[in-house]
Amino acid sequence: MIGSGICWTLTFLLILRRGVLDMTYGMPLAALCANLAWETIYSFVLPHTMPQLVVDRVWFAFDVLILLQYIRFGPIVKRVTFPFIFYLELLLGLIIAFTAILSLGVALKDIYGAYAAFGQNLMMSILFITLLRDRKTVNGQSIYIAIFKMLGTLMASVAFYTQTKTYSHSLLMQFLFVAIFVYDVIYIVVLHNKLKLHHIRPFRRW
Secondary structure: OHHHHHHHHHHHHHHHHHHHHHOOOOOOHHHHHHHHHHHHHHHHHOOOOOOHHHHHHHHHHHHHHHHHHHHHHHHHHOOOOOHHHHHHHHHHHHHHHHHHHHHHHHHOOOOOOHHHHHHHHHHHHHHHHHHHHHHOOOOOOOHHHHHHHHHHHHHHHHHHHHHOHHHHOOHHHHHHHHHHHHHHHHHHHHHHHHHHHOOOOHHHOO
C-alpha cells in the first residue's frame, strides 16, 4: 500500500507538470469529479484512520490543483462557446460524483470506500484512452503517467487481494482488479504508439 501511495502521488505530480507544460488539463472531467469526491468523503466526511488519512488529504490537495488546471485550461481546450454550460457541467459532475460515492459506501457498508475507489479507477482507465483518442494529440499525457497509474493500482490490487478477507473473496473486486490492469496496459500501448506517431520519444517525455 505504501508503494501504491507513492506511485499514485507521482501520477498526480506528473499530471500537474504535464498540464503546466502543455497548457492543458491532464485528467478527464468524470475521473476528476470522482477522484475529488472520493478524497473529500474519506478525508473529511468519513475519514480514514492514520496513516491512510494523510495520504487521502495529500491526494485531495493534488486533485484541487488538477481541478484548477481544468478550470483554467478547459474552456480553451474544449473551445467553449457558453462558459455557463462549462461551469454547470463541472458543478453537476462534482455533486453527482459525491452523492454516488457516498451512497455506495453507505449501501455496501464499505467504510474504506474500496468498491467506489476501484470502480472509479476502472472508469478512469477507460477515460484516459478516450481522452487520447478525442484530443488527437498527446497534450497533457506521458508514458510515465500511464506507467505509474498502472503500478499504483496494481500494487493496491495485490494488497487488497492478499491482505483482506472481505475484498479478496469478492467476485466484483476480482473483476475490477483484472479489468483495470487490462485497460491500463492498453492505454500504455496506445499512448506509446501515438507518441511515436508524433515523432516523440516516449521515455524522453515526462
